[in-house]
Amino acid sequence: MAAFRLKTTECRVGVLGLYNAGKTVFLTSLVNHLEHHDPDRFSFGKAGTHIRKFRFLDADTDWNAFNYAGFRDALAHNGRWPEKTRDRSMVACQFERSDWAFSDVQLKLYDLPGERLADAAMIGKSFAEWSEHLMTLIRNDTPYRTICEGFLKASMAEDATEASVVSAYKLALAKLILSFKPMISPSTFLLDISGNLAKPSSPQELATSRHVGLDAHSEFAPLTAELRAAHPVMTALFAARFEKYKTELVQPYFHTLKSCHSLVVIVDVMMLLAGGVGMYDDTRQILQDLFRVLDPGETGMQTVGRHLAKTFLPHALRPGWINRVAFVAPKLDLVHPNDRDRMVRLLRQLVGKLADNCDGLKSQYFNSASAISTKLLPADPNERLLIGIPYRDADGRKIPPGAEQRFRISELPESWPANWQAGMYHYPEVYPTIPMRKNAAPEQKNLDKILEFVLG
Ligand SMILES: Nc1nc2c(ncn2[C@@H]2O[C@H](COP(=O)(O)OP(=O)(O)O)[C@@H](O)[C@H]2O)c(=O)[nH]1
Ligand SMILES: [Mg+2]
Structure with missing residues (x-):
C-alpha cells in the first residue's frame, strides 16, 4: 500500500x-x-x-x-x-x-x-421544430393519435385560443400518463420543478392540477404549422415560454x-x-x-x-x-x-x-x-x-x-x-x-x- x-x-x-x-x-x-x-x-x-x-x-x-x-x-x-x-x-x-x-x-x-428524458428532443430545436417533432410522432402512431384525438381536433379548430390548445394538450398528456406512455413533454406535467410527481387520478383532475411549463403562468403546447401561421401572437408567446423552459430546466x-x-x-x-x-x-x-x-x-x-x-x-x-x-x-x-x-x-x-x-x-x-x-x-x-x-x-x-x-x-x-x-x-x-x-x-x-x- x-x-x-x-x-x-x-x-x-x-x-x-x-x-x-x-x-x-x-x-x-x-x-x-x-x-x-x-x-x-x-x-x-x-x-x-x-x-x-x-x-x-x-x-x-x-x-x-x-x-x-x-x-x-x-x-x-x-x-x-x-x-x-x-x-x-x-x-x-x-x-x-x-x-x-x-x-x-x-x-x-x-x-x-x-x-x-422526454424533454431531450427540445435541445437544439426551435419551438417550431419541437412542435413538428411531437406532432409527427402523435400523427403517425396509432395509439398516440387515438389518445390525443381531442388535442388534434382542438388544434384544427378555427377559433383555437391559447387556453383551448393548452387545456386540450393537458388532457391528452393526462391520458398518455394513464396509458403508461412515457413521452410526456414538457415533463413538468409529470414531475414539477419542486419534484412533485403527478398522482394517479382522473384525466380531468390531472389536467387541472398540473402544468405544461415552468409554472401556471408559463404554459405552452406544441402547435401545428397551420396554427403557427394563423396565430402569430400565440406562437410568439409559446416560443418565448419554450425557450425559457429549455434554458432554465432542460439545458442544465x-x-x-x-x-x-x-x-x-x-x-x-x-x-x-x-x-x-x-x-x-x-x-x-x-x-x-x-x-x-x-x-x-x-x-x-x-x-x-x-x-x-x-x-x-x-x-x-x-x-x-x-x-x-x-x-x-x-x-x-x-x-x-x-x-x-x-x-x-x-x-x-x-x-x-x-x-x-x-x-x-x-x-x-x-x-x-x-x-x-x-x-x-x-x-x-x-x-x-x-x-x-x-x-x-x-x-x-x-x-x-x-x-x-x-x-x-x-x-x-x-x-x-x-x-x-x-x-x-x-x-x-x-x-x-x-x-x-x-x-x-x-x-x-x-x-x-x-x-x-x-x-x-
Ligand atoms: N427484485 C428487484 N426489484 C428491484 C431491483 N431494483 C429495483 N427494484 C424495484 O424496482 C422498483 C423501482 O426502483 P427505483 O430504484 O425506485 O426506480 P427509479 O424510479 O428508477 O429510481 C422498486 O419497486 C424496486 O423495488 C432489484 O435489483 N431487484
Ligand atoms: Mg428514483
Whole structure:
C-alpha cells in the first residue's frame, strides 16, 4: 500500500433510466457496497482489490445530496421511499482502491429523474421544430393519435385560443400518463420543478392540477404549422415560454449529463415486455432523442487529450465528455436463472445500434440485480417459479409486506417479438430484500462489474 497518493482521478457518472427502472435502488446498493466494501461480495479491479478510506464529499452546487441513508433505511424496513425533495440529486465520494497505487478515486454519481428524458428532443430545436417533432410522432402512431384525438381536433379548430390548445394538450398528456406512455413533454406535467410527481387520478383532475411549463403562468403546447401561421401572437408567446423552459430546466440537466465521463443507462426489459410493444417503441424513441443530444463518443484527438489531461492536469480541470456507456438490464432476480442471458441479448437488440453509431464510444451490456430479492424453488429448479414477498395485489395495487409467496413468471423470449400486447408477459414485483444491519450491503449481481467498466 502506498503511503501517499500523488493524484486524484475523478469519474463523473450519469445514471439514467425511465421512471421505475431501478436507479434509486442501484445507487443505494452501490454506495452501500463502496462504503462497507467486502471484496468477497463486490469484486472489481485486480483480484482481491479492496477499498479503504471511503468518505462522502459534499454535493456540487445546485445539487441535492442523494438521500442514501433514507433510501437504505426504507429498503431495509420495507418502508416508503423518502419524498423527492427536488428533481435531481447526486452522491459524491472519495476512496482508495488497493490496485491503484498512486491515485485516489473521486466518484460522482448523478441521479437524474427519468421523466426529464422526454424533454431531450427540445435541445437544439426551435419551438417550431419541437412542435413538428411531437406532432409527427402523435400523427403517425396509432395509439398516440387515438389518445390525443381531442388535442388534434382542438388544434384544427378555427377559433383555437391559447387556453383551448393548452387545456386540450393537458388532457391528452393526462391520458398518455394513464396509458403508461412515457413521452410526456414538457415533463413538468409529470414531475414539477419542486419534484412533485403527478398522482394517479382522473384525466380531468390531472389536467387541472398540473402544468405544461415552468409554472401556471408559463404554459405552452406544441402547435401545428397551420396554427403557427394563423396565430402569430400565440406562437410568439409559446416560443418565448419554450425557450425559457429549455434554458432554465432542460439545458442544465443535459449539460451535466454531457460533462459526465460515463453513463449507466438502465433499461428494464421485463417492464417493456409486460407493457406491450408501444412501451418498447416509446423507450427506443426516447433513447434515440437522448443519444442525438448527448452525442457520446470521442475523436482520436480527444482520446489523446483525455490521456494527457489524466496524467498532467489536476482533476478539477480535466475535460469531460462521455466515452463509456454501460447499458444495464436490471432486476435479474425477477426472471428465471435459465433466462438471464436472454436479458442481455434483448438489451443489445434494443440499444446496440445506438451505441454502434457513435464513433469512439466504449459500450458494454450487463444484466444486473441491485438487491437480489427472490429465491428459486429447490424442488423444481427448471419450473418458472420464484419465491418472494409480493409488492402488489392481483389488481396492481401496492400492498403491505406479508409472507413470502411463490409466483409464476413468463419465459423471456429469445428476441423481441414482432408484436405483443400489454399483459402477455408477467414479472410480478417483489419487496426488495436488504439486510437490516447497515454495514451489510444487499446481495448484488454485476454492480461490481458495471463500476469497473465505468471507472475505465
Ligand atoms: N427484485 C428487484 N426489484 C428491484 C431491483 N431494483 C429495483 N427494484 C424495484 O424496482 C422498483 C423501482 O426502483 P427505483 O430504484 O425506485 O426506480 P427509479 O424510479 O428508477 O429510481 C422498486 O419497486 C424496486 O423495488 C432489484 O435489483 N431487484
Ligand atoms: Mg428514483
